[in-house]
Amino acid sequence: MPMFLREFLSWMLRYRRTWKSTIVISVANPLLFLVAIGAGLGRLVDPSSLGGLTYLEFFAPGLIAAAAMQNAYIEGAFAVHGSLRRGQGYAVAAATPLEPRDIMAGHLLFMAFRIGTSALAFAVVMMALGATRSPWAVLTVPAALLTGMAFAAPLAAWTVTVDKFDTLNKVFRFVLMPMYLFSGTFFGIETLPDWLRPLAYVLPLWHGVDLCRTLSLGTATLLTSAIHVGYLGALTAAGVAAALVTYRRHIHV
Amino acid sequence: MAGDDGATPLIQAEGLGKTYPPRDRRGTGFRAVAGIDFHVNRGEAFGFLGPNGAGKSSTMRMLGCVSPATEGTLRILGMDPARDGRKIRARLGVVPQDDVLDPDLTVRENLTMYGLYFGLPRRVIKERTERLLEFAQLEEKAGEPLGALSGGMRRRLTIARSLINEPDILLLDEPTTGLDPQARHVLWDRLFRLKQQGVTLLLTTHYMDEAEQLCDRLVVMDKGLIADEGSPQELIRRHSTREVLELRFRIDEHEQAAEKLHDLVRPGEGERVEVLPDRVLVYTHDGETTLAAVTAARMTPITALVRRSTLEDVFLRLSGRTLTD
Ligand SMILES: Nc1ncnc2c1ncn2[C@@H]1O[C@H](COP(=O)(O)OP(=O)(O)OP(=O)(O)O)[C@@H](O)[C@H]1O
Numbered sequence: 289m290p291m292f293l294r295e296f297l298s299w300m301l302r303y304r305r306t307w308k309s310t311i312v313i314s315v316a317n318p319l320l321f322l323v324a325i326g327a328g329l330g331r332l333v334d335p336s337s338l339g340g341l342t343y344l345e346f347f348a349p350g351l352i353a354a355a356a357m358q359n360a361y362i363e364g365a366f367a368v369h370g371s372l373r374r375g376q377g378y379a380v381a382a383a384t385p386l387e388p389r390d391i392m393a394g395h396l397l398f399m400a401f402r403i404g405t406s407a408l409a410f411a412v413v414m415m416a417l418g419a420t421r422s423p424w425a426v427l428t429v430p431a432a433l434l435t436g437m438a439f440a441a442p443l444a445a446w447t448v449t450v451d452k453f454d455t456l457n458k459v460f461r462f463v464l465m466p467m468y469l470f471s472g473t474f475f476g477i478e479t480l481p482d483w484l485r486p487l488a489y490v491l492p493l494w495h496g497v498d499l500c501r502t503l504s505l506g507t508a509t510l511l512t513s514a515i516h517v518g519y520l521g522a523l524t525a526a527g528v529a530a531a532l533v534t535y536r537r538h539i540h541v
Numbered sequence: 542m543a544g545d546d547g548a549t550p551l552i553q554a555e556g557l558g559k560t561y562p563p564r565d566r567r568g569t570g571f572r573a574v575a576g577i578d579f580h581v582n583r584g585e586a587f588g589f590l591g592p593n594g595a596g597k598s599s600t601m602r603m604l605g606c607v608s609p610a611t612e613g614t615l616r617i618l619g620m621d622p623a624r625d626g627r628k629i630r631a632r633l634g635v636v637p638q639d640d641v642l643d644p645d646l647t648v649r650e651n652l653t654m655y656g657l658y659f660g661l662p663r664r665v666i667k668e669r670t671e672r673l674l675e676f677a678q679l680e681e682k683a684g685e686p687l688g689a690l691s692g693g694m695r696r697r698l699t700i701a702r703s704l705i706n707e708p709d710i711l712l713l714d715e716p717t718t719g720l721d722p723q724a725r726h727v728l729w730d731r732l733f734r735l736k737q738q739g740v741t742l743l744l745t746t747h748y749m750d751e752a753e754q755l756c757d758r759l760v761v762m763d764k765g766l767i768a769d770e771g772s773p774q775e776l777i778r779r780h781s782t783r784e785v786l787e788l789r790f791r792i793d794e795h796e797q798a799a800e801k802l803h804d805l806v807r808p809g810e811g812e813r814v815e816v817l818p819d820r821v822l823v824y825t826h827d828g829e830t831t832l833a834a835v836t837a838a839r840m841t842p843i844t845a846l847v848r849r850s851t852l853e854d855v856f857l858r859l860s861g862r863t864l865t866d
């Protein structure tokens with residue numbers, strides 16, 4: 289068994305004890321949003337303004353991507369910080385045959401598990417509510433997973449270098465939240481002013497949102513999907529590459 | 542394999558040092574360990590005695606192969622931590638200075654998780670877990686969450702955990718700091734047993750009684766350097782007299798009395814007077830006789846105590862400071 293699987297297994301062992309509390313924040317919360325805004329508030333939106341879509345159909349696939357980003361922050365930033373600075377779970381693993389890169393890979397795999405299962409639960413509800421228009425919608429699960437990992441990997445790489453927990457809170461509030469709003473989750477970026485729109489194209493979340501949305505609506509094209517996947521995949525790879533360095537430096541101090 | 546033939550030491554450090562990188566661009570690095578030499582033989586209990594900040598934990602972390610040395614060489618079980626960290630760690634047991642146990646897991650699960658890290662089969666983990674719970678006297682707490690443990694129990698659990706891979710070498714960073722005397726004795730007893738089973742023990746402490754009780758050999762560390770090395774008895778013989786007369790005087794008499802005491806000792810025979818802020822220590826071969834001389838010289842200490850020399854006195858001699866200040 290590769291060493292990093294040992295780290296993954298230890299996270300799973302812990303998860304057996306903690307899954308109940310994580311369900312609320314990673315699954316129930318987004319679903320509540322989906323119902324309240326998508327099906328409730330969204331009724332006020334005239335489908336003609338969305339090219340014939342209901343607001344729920346528009347919003348749900350955007351939210352699955354945004355929820356993946358949020359879960360990536362919980363796992364890739366908050367949990368990583370706790371493992372290095374507070375609970376020091378990383379130090380425990382580092383005293384065993386595991387190398388920092390195993391700890392990193394095992395934890396990333398667990399993050400993928402968390403982000404993926406949350407996306408799956410969301411997708412099931414989304415389909416049950418009739419918020420999808422195409423069988424391609426099943427691919428929103430891997431798409432959301434990729435979106436989440438495009439955040440989780442770079443975040444983990446950065447978080448091990450961060451001393452103060454407060455820094456993570458600030459970044460959440462002042463970077464993640466604006467991204468949430470301006471990446472086309474709640475409204476299409478076509479409605480943004482011209483000068484702001486190019487900015488949205490750079491935001492990783494926009495790529496995730498657009499990928500999930502076009503899949504869910506059945507309007508995805510090979511080229512744009514490839515661009516989205518390539519961009520998110522590149523971010524994930526860059527995050528892993530950076531994490532290889534930062535994990536070693538900050539675990540083997 | 543080198544290090545296993547009994548002739549070469551299990552652990553060998555030469556000029557070993559650690560300089561931490563600066564915390565920010567303006568800062569400078571900090572040399573916590575400044576080039577130390579020592580070796581540890583198989584089956585020995587070897588101690589690092591020193592005050593706060595001496596570099597004990599930094600040394601332990603280098604030995605644990607989780608902190609790369611920045612100078613010198615280190616060989617553990619004949620291997621180089623920079624190259625064979627994995628292999629070395631597989632044969633180490635580590636008890637860090639702070640108990641880092643998983644609060645989300647039960648007592649038993651904490652042991653299981655550690656077994657997983659070493660890649661042990663489930664069956665082996667299960668069997669060893671039960672044995673270690675017994676060893677740590679935690680059978681009754683096995684299924685409970687970690688919050689239900691006292692400080693002493695947590696420490697015992699940490700030690701039990703470090704034994705899951707049946708290590709050849711056990712690294713204990715301040716194993717009993719913060720425990721009450723009874724809990725310390727229980728722990729000492731467990732460590733004695735391990736030693737009898739042939740486990741090589743390395744421990745840091747700033748308790749001289751712990752060092753005297755547990756260590757065959759030790760080094761006295763201060764400010765990142767080794768001040769001296771030897772068995773507790775050797776060190777005491779080398780740096781102190783057999784007995785110590787501890788005297789306390791009224792504050793206004795303290796200085797004056799200390800002056801007078803200098804006339805009562807025979808420096809040629811290693812006797813001397815050490816003046817501390819709150820008391821005066823007279824190092825002498827015969828405490829009672831010296832005390833009689835003090836009384837005869839019409840000095841009136843508030844308290845007077847004759848005791849045997851300890852490692853505390855050795856440390857005081859070597860560093861000019863007490864271990865606990
Ligand atoms: N990661 C680090 N970065 C920078 N400096 C450090 C680091 N770890 C320890 N130090 C410094 O190195 C010195 C030695 O620390 P160390 O923890 O090795 O001492 P110690 O002998 O274990 O002390 P104590 O008895 O308090 O545990 C201290 O001055 C400490 O501040």
Ligand SMILES: [Mg+2]
Nearest residue numbers: 597598599638
């Ligand atoms: Mg220490």
